Amino acid sequence: MTTITAIILTFNEEQHIERCINSLKESVTEIIIVDSYSTDRTIEIAQNLGVKTFQNPWKNYATQFNWALDNCGIKSEWVWRIDADEYYELNTTIDLKKTLTNLENDITGVYIKRKIVFMGKPLLHGGWFPVWHLKIWKHKRGFCENRWMDEHIKLVEGDTTKLDIVQVDENLNDLTWWTEKHNSYATREMVDLLDTKYCIFSENSVDPNFFGTGEQRKRYLKLAYLKFPLFVRPFIYFSYRYFFKLGFLDGKSGFVWHVLQGFWYRFLVDAKIYELQKIYKNDDQAIINYIKKTYKID
Incomplete structure (x- = not known):
């Protein structure tokens, strides 16, 4: 039977980590946590549940996750990327290890469904479900x-398949935490958009392709989004998700989600870009130098 290692990156996740670990225990061989020096009980809870824990200073998600792949002594054939505030929605009709064992040898990546639960309600409209993500792949092949921001897994070889299982994203923190977190995300998104525009440090990125994988389509649409004017594109994005993709069918929780995530967050990203443009008087090289210096990008 095949072996699977689940990798979870953590920082102060005592509210979520037990739920995440318990959802995986019956389906994986090993669980590894790479922690960014939490100050709460995250490590204690994980170790009490028999999980391997490592600690490494945080730079960004990609750096931390790739560090985990290279430095945690992973011996399993497959790895599974899952966040601490996510959990595996157990599908009793699918034996994950057996299913992976029976895949063709040239299959190195597996797409699974992602479901977002916000304010206690699953978001099943607005284009949010089902969304397929490459979450499981053969170790050393990706x-x-x-x-x-918007980091995806890139395979170095092989083909992919889809598996009808669900990874649920349900953060239990309140809206104050959510908005503070997304303010931080907006800064990261600003850096990512400017990097996409100026090619400051991107490498090994997913190739944009509207007719390709989910990641390739998303990257293609992101590049298209960049072509719209600042402050106009948040209105377009919100209208597309909420009206055209029927996001309004998810009720009040869905409305809050689409206003905050689909409009406010993206408007904030544009405001941060606009602020930089004003400070540096639209001098592209000055903006590039600022990004490199501030975020220590070589």
């Missing part, structure tokens, strides 16, 4: 692309 890595996390080096980006500051």
Whole structure:
């Protein structure tokens, strides 16, 4: 039977980590946590549940995850990327290890469904479900692309398949935490968009292709999004998700989600870009130098 190692990156995740670990225990061979020096009980909880724990200073998600792939002594055939505030929605009709064992030899990556639960409600409209993500792949056959936001797994060889299982993203923190976190995300998204525009440090990125994989389509649409004017594109994005993709069918929780994630967050990203452009008077090289210096990108 095949072996699977689940990799979880953590920082102060005592509220979520037990749920995540317990959802995986029956389906994987090993669980590894790479922690960014949490100050709560994250490590204690994980170790009490028999999970291997490592600690490494945080730079960004891609760097941390690739460090985990290279430095945690992974011996399993497959690895599974899952966040601490996510969990595996157990499908009793699918034996994951047996299913992976029976795959053709040229299959090195597996797409699974991602479901977002926000304010206690699954978001089943607005284009949010089902969304297929490459979450499971053969060890040494893939890595996390080096980006500051919107990082995807890129395979170095082989083909992919889809498996009808669900990874649920349900963060239990309140809206104050959510908005503070997304303010931080907006800075990372600003860096990522400017990097996409100026090619500051991107390498080994997913190739944009509207008719390709989910990651390739998303990257293609992101490049198209960049072509729209600042402050106009958040309105377009919100309208597309909420009206055209029927996001309004998810009720009040869905409305809050689409206003905050689909409009406010993206408007904030544009505002941060606009702020930089004003400070440096639209001098592209000055903006590039600022990004390199501030975020220590070689």
